[in-house]
Amino acid sequence: MTFSIHGLPVARGIAIGRAVLVASSRLDVAHYFIEPSQVVAELNRVRDGRDAVIAEIHRLQENIAHMGPKETPHELAALLEVHLMLLQDEELEGGVRHWIKDRLYNAEWALTSQLEVIARQFDEMQDEYLRERKADLEQITERILRAMRGVSSPLVQPLGRPGRKAAQPELLLDDTVDAPLILVAHDLSPADMLQFKQSVFAGFITDVGGKTSHTAIVARSLDIPAVVGARLASQLLRQDDWVIVDGDAGVVVVDPSPIILAEYGFRQRQEELARGRLARLLHTPAVTLDGQAVELLANIEMPDDAAPAVQAGAMGVGLFRSEFLFMGRHGKLPNEDEQYLAYRRAVEGMRGLPVTIRTVDIGADKPLDESSRDFAHLNPALGLRAIRWSLTEPAMFLTQLRAILRAAAHGPVQMLIPMLVHASEIRQTVSLIDHARVQLDNRGVAYGPIKIGAMIEIPAAALTLPVFLKYFDFLSIGTNDLIQYTLAIDRADESVAHLYDPLHPAVLRLIASTLAQGLAQGKPVSVCGEMAGDVSLTKLLLGLGLRSFSMHPAQILAVKQEVLRSDVGKLEVWAQQILADDEPGRRLAVGT
Numbered sequence: 001m002t003f004s005i006h007g008l009p010v011a012r013g014i015a016i017g018r019a020v021l022v023a024s025s026r027l028d029v030a031h032y033f034i035e036p037s038q039v040v041a042e043l044n045r046v047r048d049g050r051d052a053v054i055a056e057i058h059r060l061q062e063n064i065a066h067m068g069p070k071e072t073p074h075e076l077a078a079l080l081e082v083h084l085m086l087l088q089d090e091e092l093e094g095g096v097r098h099w100i101k102d103r104l105y106n107a108e109w110a111l112t113s114q115l116e117v118i119a120r121q122f123d124e125m126q127d128e129y130l131r132e133r134k135a136d137l138e139q140i141t142e143r144i145l146r147a148m149r150g151v152s153s154p155l156v157q158p159l160g161r162p163g164r165k166a167a168q169p170e171l172l173l174d175d176t177v178d179a180p181l182i183l184v185a186h187d188l189s190p191a192d193m194l195q196f197k198q199s200v201f202a203g204f205i206t207d208v209g210g211k212t213s214h215t216a217i218v219a220r221s222l223d224i225p226a227v228v229g230a231r232l233a234s235q236l237l238r239q240d241d242w243v244i245v246d247g248d249a250g251v252v253v254v255d256p257s258p259i260i261l262a263e264y265g266f267r268q269r270q271e272e273l274a275r276g277r278l279a280r281l282l283h284t285p286a287v288t289l290d291g292q293a294v295e296l297l298a299n300i301e302m303p304d305d306a307a308p309a310v311q312a313g314a315m316g317v318g319l320f321r322s323e324f325l326f327m328g329r330h331g332k333l334p335n336e337d338e339q340y341l342a343y344r345r346a347v348e349g350m351r352g353l354p355v356t357i358r359t360v361d362i363g364a365d366k367p368l369d370e371s372s373r374d375f376a377h378l379n380p381a382l383g384l385r386a387i388r389w390s391l392t393e394p395a396m397f398l399t400q401l402r403a404i405l406r407a408a409a410h411g412p413v414q415m416l417i418p419m420l421v422h423a424s425e426i427r428q429t430v431s432l433i434d435h436a437r438v439q440l441d442n443r444g445v446a447y448g449p450i451k452i453g454a455m456i457e458i459p460a461a462a463l464t465l466p467v468f469l470k471y472f473d474f475l476s477i478g479t480n481d482l483i484q485y486t487l488a489i490d491r492a493d494e495s496v497a498h499l500y501d502p503l504h505p506a507v508l509r510l511i512a513s514t515l516a517q518g519l520a521q522g523k524p525v526s527v528c529g530e531m532a533g534d535v536s537l538t539k540l541l542l543g544l545g546l547r548s549f550s551m552h553p554a555q556i557l558a559v560k561q562e563v564l565r566s567d568v569g570k571l572e573v574w575a576q577q578i579l580a581d582d583e584p585g586r587r588l589a590v591g592t
Ligand code: PEP
Pocket: 217, 319, 321, 361, 457, 477, 478, 479, 480, 481, 482, 528, 529, 530
C-alpha cells in the first residue's frame, strides 16, 4: 500500500529505488556490488566466517565442560547454545544467500542486510525473552564479520555497476538486480555520509537531522537526493521496499502505485533535462546584467573534491572543511606531513585557483569519532568547538597551521578561522600563526604567503566587526551557524527545523551590516553557509552587496543562472526594503 513520510528536503532531485536499511552501528561495513562470477566466493566467505565462529563456540563449550559449576555460570552455557542455534538459523543463511545471489551484494553487506530483516522481526515479538534475542543476533553477526575480516575480499567497486542508469518506472517492479538503492538509517554522522561519497546509493533517508546539520551538508555535496528528519522512516520502511525520495519536497513515498511512479519518473527526466540546459553555462562568466562580476566558489570536504569543483565551474575553493581529515581516525590525528600532502593535493587540484582552507572545526555534530560524540555536555554546539578546541590543543593546532603554510608554497592559499568571538582568541590565533612560521623557519622548511580570514558565524562577531577587520585580510559569513546562534535553533534538531529561518530580520541585518562594513574597509567578504547556494536567495544577497558566494559545486551553475539574470542596480533598493520588513520571507515570496 502506498504511503508517504514527510521530512526535510536536503539534497535536490528525485531517486527511485529499493530501500536498504542500515543500522548506524553497521555503517562501517563495506557496501559494494560483486560480479556474478564472484557469487560463490562471497557465499563461501560468509560460510567460512560463520563456521569459524561455530568452531570458536564449540571450543568454548569444551573448556566450560572441564570447569566446575562454580567457575562457569549456567547462563553462559545457555547463551552459547542460543548463539549456536542462531548461527545455524535457516533464515539467516537463506537471507544472506538471497542478497548475494539475487542482488549481488558483497558478503558483509548481505549479512548486515539480513540482520536488519531478522532484527525487525525480533522487535515485533510480544515475548520479552524472544525480543531480547536480538542482542544475541547482533553479537553473532559482529563475530562473523570479525572472522571474515581475515578473509580477503574482491576489490571494491566504488561506483556500483558500470553503465547503471536511473530506473525507468515501467521497469521498476520486475527489475531487481539493477534497481537503484536508497540508504535508510536512523542517523548518519557527517563522516558516515562522507564515506558514501563513492558508494552505490542513489538516495538517502534519515530519521533525524536538520536541514543544515553537517550530515545534510555532506549529503548535499554528494548531489544525491536526500531527505532528513523523516522521523520514523527507518521503522516504517522494510528492507527492499520500493521508495521514492523526493529531495525537492522532503517527501518519501513508500511502495508507490504505478501512477505515482509514472509521475515521479516524468519529473526525474525533467530535472535531468534542466541540468543539461544549465551545463551550457559552464564557461559563461558570472557577470550581472549591469556588469558586476561575481565570484562563485566551491565548498569541499576532501582534497579530491577540488578537481571536480573546477569541472563544475568553481573559480576557487571558498571553504575547505579540513575537519573531515580528522574524523573517524580513532583518536590518531593526521600529522603535519599527511595534512600538508592533503592540502597540497587540493591546491594542485585547483590549478592555480585560490583555496581557502578552514582550520579544523571539530565539535557539536562533528565529533572526531562517533564514540567521542559529546553526550556529557548539555549544549555541545555552545561548547568546545572549532577554534575553541584548537586553542586548547596548541600542539595539534600548530601542526595544522604549519601544514597549511607549507601547502601555500604550491599555489594561492587562504586560511580561514572558524567560530571566533573574543578579541583575545583572535590575538592568540594570530600569534600561533606567527609561531608556526617561526617553527618552519627554524626547520628551514619552505612555506608560502597566506591571507588570513575569520568566519563570522556568531552574532557577537558580527556585532563587533571592527576588531575582526583590524586583524584579518578577509571575512567569510557562516550563515549556518549565524542562524543557529542568532535564533537559538539547534541546526541539527529536526523538531525545531521549522524555526530555522535564514530570512529572519535579525539574520539578514547581521549579514547586511557585515557586508557593508567589509566593503567600506575594502576587505573581501564572502558567504560560505548554505544560503550562498540557495538560488531563491541569490538576488537578495546580491542586493545586499555580496559578490563572493561559496557553495556545493553542484549548485554553482544554478546560482550563476540567477546572477546572469540580475541587475544589481535595481536589486539594491529592493534589498533595503526587504531588510526593513518585519517578515522578509513573506515579502520575498512576492518577488522583486
Ligand atoms: C557555517 O556555519 O555557515 C559554515 C559554513 O560552517 P559549518 O557549516 O561547517 O559550520
